[in-house]
Amino acid sequence: MNENATPDPAPHTHRAESASGPQTSADGVVTHSVPTDEAVLSCRNVNKVFNVAGNKVHAVDDVSLDFAAGKVLAVVGESGSGKSTLARMLLRLMPVTSGTITFRGQDVTHIKGAELRRYWTEVQAVFQDPFASFNQFFTVGSLLRRSLKLAAVDKAEADALIEECLGYVGLTPKDALHKYPHQMSGGQRQRVMVARALMMRPKVLLADEATSMLDASLRVNVLNVLHDLKADLGLTVLFITHDIGQATYLSDRVAVMEHGKVVERGTTEEVIFSPQAEYTRRLLADVPDLRGSLKQR
Amino acid sequence: MTQELAAVAEPKQASLLTRLNPLRGMNLSSRFWIALVIVAIVMLLGLAGFVYPTGSGEKVGSLYDAPGNGLLLGTDNFGHDVVAVLMAGTRTSLTIGLVAGIVATLIGVAIGLIAGFVGGWVEELLMGFTNVVLAIPSIIVLILISISLPQSTIWSLAIVIGITSWPWTARAVRAQASSVATREHIDVARLSGARLPEILVKDVLPYILSYTVMAFVLQVSGAILAEAALSMLGLGPSGTDSLGTQLHWALAFQAVASGAWWAFLPPTIVLTLVSFGFLLLQASLDEVFNPRLRRGKKKQMKKAAARRAAEARALAEAAASAVDGSSRTRAGESA
Numbered sequence: 001m002n003e004n005a006t007p008d009p010a011p012h013t014h015r016a017e018s019a020s021g022p023q024t025s026a027d028g029v030v031t032h033s034v035p036t037d038e039a040v041l042s043c044r045n046v047n048k049v050f051n052v053a054g055n056k057v058h059a060v061d062d063v064s065l066d067f068a069a070g071k072v073l074a075v076v077g078e079s080g081s082g083k084s085t086l087a088r089m090l091l092r093l094m095p096v097t098s099g100t101i102t103f104r105g106q107d108v109t110h111i112k113g114a115e116l117r118r119y120w121t122e123v124q125a126v127f128q129d130p131f132a133s134f135n136q137f138f139t140v141g142s143l144l145r146r147s148l149k150l151a152a153v154d155k156a157e158a159d160a161l162i163e164e165c166l167g168y169v170g171l172t173p174k175d176a177l178h179k180y181p182h183q184m185s186g187g188q189r190q191r192v193m194v195a196r197a198l199m200m201r202p203k204v205l206l207a208d209e210a211t212s213m214l215d216a217s218l219r220v221n222v223l224n225v226l227h228d229l230k231a232d233l234g235l236t237v238l239f240i241t242h243d244i245g246q247a248t249y250l251s252d253r254v255a256v257m258e259h260g261k262v263v264e265r266g267t268t269e270e271v272i273f274s275p276q277a278e279y280t281r282r283l284l285a286d287v288p289d290l291r292g293s294l295k296q297r
Numbered sequence: 298m299t300q301e302l303a304a305v306a307e308p309k310q311a312s313l314l315t316r317l318n319p320l321r322g323m324n325l326s327s328r329f330w331i332a333l334v335i336v337a338i339v340m341l342l343g344l345a346g347f348v349y350p351t352g353s354g355e356k357v358g359s360l361y362d363a364p365g366n367g368l369l370l371g372t373d374n375f376g377h378d379v380v381a382v383l384m385a386g387t388r389t390s391l392t393i394g395l396v397a398g399i400v401a402t403l404i405g406v407a408i409g410l411i412a413g414f415v416g417g418w419v420e421e422l423l424m425g426f427t428n429v430v431l432a433i434p435s436i437i438v439l440i441l442i443s444i445s446l447p448q449s450t451i452w453s454l455a456i457v458i459g460i461t462s463w464p465w466t467a468r469a470v471r472a473q474a475s476s477v478a479t480r481e482h483i484d485v486a487r488l489s490g491a492r493l494p495e496i497l498v499k500d501v502l503p504y505i506l507s508y509t510v511m512a513f514v515l516q517v518s519g520a521i522l523a524e525a526a527l528s529m530l531g532l533g534p535s536g537t538d539s540l541g542t543q544l545h546w547a548l549a550f551q552a553v554a555s556g557a558w559w560a561f562l563p564p565t566i567v568l569t570l571v572s573f574g575f576l577l578l579q580a581s582l583d584e585v586f587n588p589r590l591r592r593g594k595k596k597q598m599k600k601a602a603a604r605r606a607a608e609a610r611a612l613a614e615a616a617a618s619a620v621d622g623s624s625r626t627r628a629g630e631s632a
């Protein structure tokens with residue numbers, strides 16, 4: 001698609017809520033502003049402690065975040081900062097150690113069975129490794145058809161739904177359905193994964209490093225797909241990345257994670273142009289693209 | 298520079314490849330074919346009993362008639378044709394091996410799959426049970442069960458062998474399943490609404506199928522040997538010929554002492570062939586199931602050879618320049 005669309009900070013309009021300036025809470029979390037829109041998905045004081053050979057690993061430490069409807073929230077942090085763990089807890093693929101997860105005002109922290117599957121019709125995900133995400137023995141067709149039961153569409157609508165979802169990511173049933181994962185490129189695989197997530201017509205899409213294993217042009221391609229989905233379907237996107245450049249390209253709001261803690265959050269503008277936390281500054285300094293484009297301004 | 302490098306690397310690489318690779322390639326496939334031929338021969342021997350004119354229960358001579366007179370391997374202690382008995386016995390042993398292998402594999406895969414995939418206390422419970430079964434000497438259990446059965450048929454024997462030998466399969470499958478369980482496609486399957494049984498069958502089992510088949514082959518050969526051991530102890534299927542019962546009677550009627558090698562050597566050889574053939578098959582299946590692995594190896598070898606050549610050249614160059622440099626400095630010093 002747009003080869004020239006290298007990730008650079010998209011222009012963001014100033015918002016009234018940021019006028020009061022950043023606040024630093026007792027535990028050191030810099031909060032520039034809080035979203036004013038209603039949150040679709042939110043988590044409160046979520047913790048995850050792993051027991052690895054007797055040692056406790058506090059992978060996610062007291063994280064509270066809100067996902068405003070129709071917005072993109074980026075969670076940025078270094079490798080090992082607990083982003084994937086947070087995402088897996090939000091997806092209810094992994095139990096929380098403590099804390100609550102709320103979806104549209106309903107506590108979903110401990111739902112099971114049919115209720116959990118209903119939750120997954122609303123909250124879907126795309127993962128980091130587009131090859132490992134595929135069952136290599138399945139064609140794209142059988143992968144997508146698998147979702148039909150949960151998506152609750154009858155046979156007559158099924159083909160139309162599949163075509164529609166592939167259409168969002170720029171693929172057609174004719175050249176995708178019969179393919180096995182090894183017969184596609186990395187970018188195609190990842191786009192199929194996005195199409196799969198859309199089969200349920202979800203409200204929230206979590207993209208956990210969905211672009212990090214793709215090379216630059218494919219990355220922009222997938223980023224644009226996500227951007228269009230937000231614009232066209234009003235999808236709420238949680239974009240997880242270690243690359244703050246990509247985060248600024250796509251997101252409305254940014255939360256920065258360090259060692260399991262959220263250390264800074266606010267609108268993309270606030271976090272990128274007036275970073276308060278030391279860690280955020282370091283992350284920003286590590287992005288050559290962004291530094292270049294910041295200097296230009 | 299790079300062209301030079303390639304030119305230097307090429308002949309070296311070619312010689313390496315011709316020296317190692319074709320041999321390797323032949324070894325891999327020939328191992329498989331040899332195993333297949335051995336197993337096929339044994340199976341044919343078992344099936345040949347259906348067309349062999351003499352029945353295994355037909356009295357054609359007296360105690361230990363030597364080979365000859367139209368009897369290729371003479372007679373056994375009952376005066377039966379050893380060839381006919383051998384054919385029937387091979388068939389019985391293979392049947393028992395196959396049935397026991399299926400039983401053991403089904404139980405082992407079910408337990409290993411659930412333990413490895415589900416994890417947590419389910420895994421601990423199932424693997425605890427598996428280890429207990431594993432710790433009990435299975436031959437003793439086999440003997441006890443065989444004795445307690447009112448009449449042992451080949452089917453009861455096969456099932457008894459099967460239910461004492463699954464733990465190995467369960468352990469192997471558990472390890473595989475728990476590594477597949479962390480793959481992202483499992484999360485994707487769950488998010489697509491798949492339930493546990495479906496995930497186990499469609500998303501985990503296909504990934505470990507090759508290991509399962511290999512474990513099955515091992516179970517078959519193990520079961521054939523277990524049957525032979527039980528039958529030699531006189532706990533074999535009653536009224537049926539098997540390789541084990543053949544050995545049992547040969548021992549009971551002093552075949553070794555009376556020099557009647559045709560009574561005990563043929564079943565021993567067939568048993569050896571069976572277990573060797575299946576073991577070889579199992580070992581070579583790995584490569585058959587993973588052709589990518591094999592090609593990968595070749596590629597890796599090529600790359601490694603090229604790299605070694607490049608390194609050697611770089612080293613030589615470095616050494617040469619070092620010599621140059623040192624001679625120059627020395628020249629400088631003296632000046």
Ligand SMILES: Nc1ncnc2c1ncn2[C@@H]1O[C@H](COP(=O)(O)OP(=O)(O)OP(=O)(O)O)[C@@H](O)[C@H]1O
Nearest residue numbers: 050052057059078079080081082083084085086242
């Ligand atoms: N299943 C697990 N068992 C034990 N420790 C885990 C497990 N999953 C994650 N961790 C640990 O939790 C911490 C956070 O891991 P996580 O995968 O969430 O990081 P991440 O921010 O997603 O990193 P990356 O950018 O590399 O994906 C790491 O220290 C990791 O070792």
Ligand SMILES: [Mg+2]
Nearest residue numbers: 083084085209
């Ligand atoms: Mg991660």
